[in-house]
Amino acid sequence: MAISDGKIIAIGTNDEILKEYEGEEELNAAGKTIFPGFIDAHCHFTGYATDLWKCSLTGTSSFDEVIDKMVAYSKAAPMEWLYGRGWDQNDWDVK
Numbered sequence: 001m002a003i004s005d006g007k008i009i010a011i012g013t014n015d016e017i018l019k020e021y022e023g024e025e026e027l028n029a030a031g032k033t034i035f036p037g038f039i040d041a042h043c044h045f046t047g048y049a050t051d052l053w054k055c056s057l058t059g060t061s062s063f064d065e066v067i068d069k070m071v072a073y074s075k076a077a078p079m080e081w082l083y084g085r086g087w088d089q090n091d092w093d094v095k
Contacts, residue, residue: 002017002020002021003023051085053083054084054085055069055073056069056084056086057070057087060086062092063092066084070082
């Protein structure tokens, strides 16, 4: 890959990149996978991970449906507290 000013500007085979770009520095990953830096200033990765043990309320159509889903979730909830996420009251007939 070619990087300029901290941003990936091209990806390709070694030959493709070396033919098209010159650089001050060359790093050899010896065939290993390279991932960009995962920087998330407001913890989306952490939020995603914690969402996996929350009750998904996405697509609910009413407050009553939220309550019904939470009651069902409570029967096997992995935590003492009940957590739910994903509702959008703007999608409900009664906001």
